[in-house]
Amino acid sequence: MGKTNRPIIPKHTVLKELHIHVLQRFLVDFVDVSPKLSDGEPYVPEEKIQMDVIHENNQAKDSFADLYLKAVKEYKKWFSNWQAGSPINIQTIRNTIVPLLEAGVESNNHIVKLHHYSTKDEYLYHHSVSSALIASFLAKKMNLERGEWIQVGLAALLSDCGMAKIDPKILFKQGSLTEAEYDEVKQHPKHSYRMVESIPALSKGAKLGILQHHERLDGSGYPFALKSEKLHIFSGIIAVSDMYHAMTSERLYRAKQSPFKVLEEMMKAQFGRFNHEIVQTFITHMTNFSTGTKVKLSNNDLGEVVFIESSQPTRPMVRLQQNEEIIHLKNHLDVYIEEVVG
Incomplete structure (x- = not known):
């Protein structure tokens, strides 16, 4: 019920995206719904869909490359919508991203070759999708449960959604940023957090991961210069994933580097800034060469x-x-x- 003593949404309303957005704005986490959809088909809760239907669909024909390129194409559309002021549609995102994450966690071969997909002109979109793949792969290797590594992947995907609030002239600038422009870019974790904070399908850890993914253990990060004791483990996983993909990708103002050279640099730079266990787990599984490779x-x-x-x-x-x-x-x-x- 609203303050006017009238229902926010009346009984028997067929839920559409607008209604769900209204519920989220009123901080309503869940509602009771009919056991049937408007077309008479049985209603299957989201988690069962994820575990059964989507998983079954993923058994088939789309290759990893197909799933990846589809996700980048969709992310580009979502980002454009966010720039226009649209809210995040988490269910649409899950439907596209979860099958990709499930494929990506199976082998480091997919992860070690991600830098081949990215282009400097579309780096922003590739970076979000690739960071999601790397983060979920790393989270699984750290023995997080399925639900957790999916949350980590979704958080990594959405960690830069707040870039949609940055002036496009800055976002797509060809040369180096001025100090003032960089200060504006450093606000994007706050923008991202505000865009996801009322989404009930994202866990508290995922939201903290989004907000803190540019923080560092020694307090040298942004936007709040937090130190290790205040940082969620999800943020540490996303931070490592974000840095690795950024360093291995071609960008408007920087050439890409070999994944293995980047891993070496991470080994040297990890102390004091990045969680040692996370970095070590990542390096171990990314360099799991077999004899004859x-x-x-x-x-x-x-x-x-x-x-x-x-x-x-x-x-x-x-x-x-x-x-x-x-x-x-x-x-x-x-x-x-x-x-x-x-």
Whole structure:
């Protein structure tokens, strides 16, 4: 009931997106609904749909690349709608993203090749989808339950939705940002949080992850310069995922880097800023080479992995294809793995 003592939405109303938006604005978390839809079909609650129907649909024909490219295309539409002032439609997002997350968590092969998809002109859209994939993959490897790693993935996807509130001239600027422009961009976690705070389908942890994904353990992050004791674990997972994809992608003002070179830099830079357990878990699972893995090195040599030291997972021993010579990359610091080729 509203303050006028009249119902906000009368009984027997067929719920549409507008009604759901109204309920969310009145901070109504849930309502009792009929056991049947307006077309007479039985109503199946959302969680059962996610576990049964969507999962069954995902068994089939769409490849990972198909699912990924569809998600980027849809995200671009959603972002345009948010720029125009539309609210976030979480169910539409789940229907597109959850099957992709389910496919992505199965293998690090998908994750390690994400940087090939992104383009500098459409980086913003690829970054959100790829960060969602990386974050859910990492969350699962940290043994979070299915519901949690899906929430982490959704939070990573929506962590930059507040960019829709930033002046497009700044957002898509070709050159470096001025200090004032960068200060405006640094407000996007607050904008993102405001856009999701009344969505009941997102957990408290997911919302904190969105708000805090640019904070750092030592207080050097933004927008609040929070320190470790105030940061939710979801924000730490998204922070690592966000940084990794940003560094491996081509952007308007920065060239992309090899995933394995980025992982090395993360190993060096993790202390004091990023959660050690999260970074270590990510590196361990991203460098889980098997003997015989074919790789391309930064000097364009091709080879195969023959031995990995656990203490230096990004620098295994490699047998070169051209002359069968075995080199240990830890002794050749100017050479690194460019990518896995087989």
